Amino acid sequence: MAGEPQADCLFCKIVAKEIPAAIVRETETTLAFRDINPQAPTHVLVIPKSHFPDAASLAAGDPAAAADVLREAGEVAAQEGAVESGYRIVFNTGEGAGQTVFHAHAHVLAGRGLTWPPG
Known part of the structure; x- marks a missing residue:
């Protein structure tokens, strides 16, 4: 069921503190931690604590949590300077867009020139 922790989800296990992560921020509804394979000097993932497979399902199923993820992404950027x-x-x-963990998450990237278009 959407929103419920999934036993086979890496990010649900990080939320449950079953798998360690370099946490940089945590709120009641979100968790932000450093990407283990950073693509920029600052590369932090911001996830909802509830499980949704992608950003669209998060926005449809829990718009407040989607807003929390975006707000926290901005807070991470500020904290990281x-x-x-x-x-x-x-x-x-x-998969075609590069999603490898099917738990909605925002990548916050900074610290180097980021080209456009990104793909």
Whole structure:
């Protein structure tokens, strides 16, 4: 069921503190931690604590949690000192777009020049 923890989900296990992560922020509804394979000097993932497979299902199923993820992405950027120089928030949806963990998550990327278009 959407929103419920999934036993086979890596990010649900991180939320449950069953798997360690380098946590940088935590709220009642979100968790932010450093990506284990960073693509930029600042690469932090912001996830809802509830399980939804992607950003669209999160927005449809729990709009408040989707807003929390976006707000926390901005807070992470501020905490990391990336507001002045700029940062990117990316949601990958589906394997073809590079999504490898099917628990909605935002990538906060900063600290180097980020080209456009990103794909």
